[in-house]
Each structure stands twice: as structure tokens, then as C-alpha cells.
Amino acid sequence: MSSDEEDYMSTDFLEKLEQSDIRPGLVFSSKTARQKELQKRKLEADSSNNTKKTRPSLKESLATPIDKNNKGFALLSKMGFKEGSGLGKSGDGIKDPVPISMKVDRSGLGTETVRNEKKKKAEKMIEEVRSMRDRAMxxxxxxxxxxxxxxxxxxxxxGVLRNNQRVCFKLDSEKGLTWPVDIFFWPPSEMKSDDSEDEGAAEEIEEETNIKRGISEPESDGDEYLVSSGKVPEMGEDKTLKVLTSQEMTYQLGQLESYLRKTYFYCIWCSSLYKDEEELDCACPGEGPAAHGENLAPS
Known part of the structure; x- marks a missing residue:
């Protein structure tokens, strides 16, 4: 064996085999060496990632107070800032950093402000419309x-006026009167005469009275009296329609009450006929509905 040749059974030869990763009995190739190198790098990268600290998320970073070693905190401390206090000379400023608003869409920077303003205007308009509707209702x-x-x-x-007109007609008839003292003291259905001249005179008197009081006399199909707003007719034989207002009826009722009290000692509110004036004054509370606990006026 020459000196240039290495002994394959020696220790040096085996160490060279381990370094080149050529195991005995396996065929060496560049592909095998490349795979081995990639596996080695992967193991090193995995071990390096395990040793590194996990990077905190943005939400966690914003929730974490500024470290005292931070340069910005150090600058604030030099200017008199103390941890937990507010900014400013008197310490009444903000205590927390200005919040960060993450923008995830592609709209302009002022789009959100414009959208909020339009929303407020729409809500205000809806509220005004609802308020106007409630007031109208x-x-x-x-x-x-x-x-x-x-x-x-x-x-x-x-109804009160008509009932007392009938009472007045009955009392006047018992007394022997054939015509009322005033045109509205009797019901129109009772003011009839066999003499055509008397009928004509009654119609003239009635027409003059209505003209003075501003009462119109349109043609009717059978209703006798009709209250201006209530449309309250009384059935009768008279074909004339006379519109009475509440003021007219109040005036007529007052005149009729005064006439019945002075002439017959009769109180329309007590519905009683007294013997004389003394008994009327003693037994009757007085004139008018208020003295008798009546309230005809609308509440």
C-alpha cells in the first residue's frame, strides 16, 4: 500500500465520511447532500423561532401603558409629567394617549364625518316630522x-227651551191668552189661528223678529227648527226652517224664565209652580241654572 492512499479502516477516513455525510454502504450524490442541508436549516429556524418572544397584537399594544424606558415618556417626565396625572400645567388634561382609529376601507378621510352629519340631520328631520304630526293629531x-x-x-x-215653551203655552192657555206675549214664548207648532189675517200678522211679526236677530229662513222639507251647528230639528207642521244659534237660545230661555217667574211664579229649573212670590223666593234657590246646580255650558 502506497503512502498516498488512505487506509479506509483508519480514524481519519471515518471522520471524513461523517463530515461529508456519506454513510458506508450508501451511494453519495449531490441531491442527497442538498436535502440534508435543507433539513438542517429548517431545524435551525425552528429552534430560533421558539427562542424568540411572541410579538403582541395591536390591540394588546394599545392597551399596555407606556414603559418608563420609552423616550417619549422620558421627555414628558423631564417636563414635569407624572404617571397617572393629566397633561397640562394644572394636570387637568387627558390622561390616556389619543386613541388610534384603524381605517380598513378605501373611502376618504372625511367620509365618516360627512356620513355622521347626514345621519344626524336625517334623525332631526324625522323627529321634527313626528313632532308636527303629534301636534296636528x-x-x-x-x-x-x-x-x-x-x-x-x-x-x-x-230641549230645555222647547219644554218650557210648552209649559208657557199651557199656562197662557189656561189664563185665556190666544197669542204669546213674545213670539218665542210658545212653540211654533202652537201658534196657529183660524183667521187667515191673524196668520199673516203672525208671520209678519215672526219675519221681522228673525230679520232683527239675523235668522235666515230657507225653504225646508218639513223640519221646524235647526240648531246652527248641532242640526237639531223638531218635527212639526210648520214648514219654516229657523236656524237658532246658542246665543239666540240662551237669550230666549232667559226671557222665558223671567216671564214665567214674574207672571206664574213658575221656576223652569225646579219644574215647580208656586203659590205666590214669597213661596217662590223661599223654596227656589234663585234664577239661572247655576243656582240650581245645573251646568248647560260645555266644559
Whole structure:
């Protein structure tokens, strides 16, 4: 064996085999060496990643207070800032850093502000419309309630007036009168005469009275009286339609009450006929519905 040849059984030869990763009995190739090198690098990279610290997320970083070793914190400390206190000379400023708003869309920087302003304007407009609608509904309810109360008042006033006109007609007839002292003291259905001249005179008097009071007389199909707003007719034989307002009925009722009290000592609210004036003053509370606990006016 020459000196240039190496003994394959020697230690040096075996060490060379281990370094070149050529195992005895295996065929050496560049592909095998390349795979071995890649596996070695992967193992080194994995060991290096395990030793490194895990990087915190953005949310965790923002929630973590600034470290005292931070340069910005050091600058604030030199200017008198103390941890936990607010900014400013008096310490009444903000205590936390300005929050970061992450932008994930592709819209402009002022888009969100414009969108919020439009949303506020829309909400304000909707609130105004709702408020206007509520006010309109409230006004409609009040107007409806007022109209119904007025109609009820006029119907009741008309009924009281008509009943006492019948009472006046009965008392005047018993006394022997053939014509009322005033045109509205009797019901129109009772003011009839067999003499055509008397009928014509009654119609003239009635027409003059209606003209003075502004009462219109349109043609009718059989209704006798009709309250202006309540449309309250009384059935009768008279074909004339006379529209009475609440003021007209109140005036007529007051005059009729005064006439019945002075002439017959009769109280329309007590519905009682007294013997004389003394008994009327003693037993009757007084004139008018208020003295008798009555309230004809709408509430």
C-alpha cells in the first residue's frame, strides 16, 4: 500500500465520511447532500423561532401603558409629567394617549364625518316630522272634542227651551191668552189661528223678529227648527226652517224664565209652580241654572 492512499479502516477516513455525510454502504450524490442541508436549516429556524418572544397584537399594544424606558415618556417626565396625572400645567388634561382609529376601507378621510352629519340631520328631520304630526293629531282631537261638546250643549239647551215653551203655552192657555206675549214664548207648532189675517200678522211679526236677530229662513222639507251647528230639528207642521244659534237660545230661555217667574211664579229649573212670590223666593234657590246646580255650558 502506497503512502498516498488512505487506509479506509483508519480514524481519519471515518471522520471524513461523517463530515461529508456519506454513510458506508450508501451511494453519495449531490441531491442527497442538498436535502440534508435543507433539513438542517429548517431545524435551525425552528429552534430560533421558539427562542424568540411572541410579538403582541395591536390591540394588546394599545392597551399596555407606556414603559418608563420609552423616550417619549422620558421627555414628558423631564417636563414635569407624572404617571397617572393629566397633561397640562394644572394636570387637568387627558390622561390616556389619543386613541388610534384603524381605517380598513378605501373611502376618504372625511367620509365618516360627512356620513355622521347626514345621519344626524336625517334623525332631526324625522323627529321634527313626528313632532308636527303629534301636534296636528292633538289639535284634531281637541277640535273634535270641542265640536262634540258644543253640539251636546246646543242640543240640551234646545230641549230645555222647547219644554218650557210648552209649559208657557199651557199656562197662557189656561189664563185665556190666544197669542204669546213674545213670539218665542210658545212653540211654533202652537201658534196657529183660524183667521187667515191673524196668520199673516203672525208671520209678519215672526219675519221681522228673525230679520232683527239675523235668522235666515230657507225653504225646508218639513223640519221646524235647526240648531246652527248641532242640526237639531223638531218635527212639526210648520214648514219654516229657523236656524237658532246658542246665543239666540240662551237669550230666549232667559226671557222665558223671567216671564214665567214674574207672571206664574213658575221656576223652569225646579219644574215647580208656586203659590205666590214669597213661596217662590223661599223654596227656589234663585234664577239661572247655576243656582240650581245645573251646568248647560260645555266644559
Amino acid at each position: 292633538s289639535m284634531q282631537r281637541d277640535q273634535f272634542r270641542s265640536e262634540k261638546q258644543s253640539q251636546f250643549y246646543e242640543r240640551r239647551l234646545f
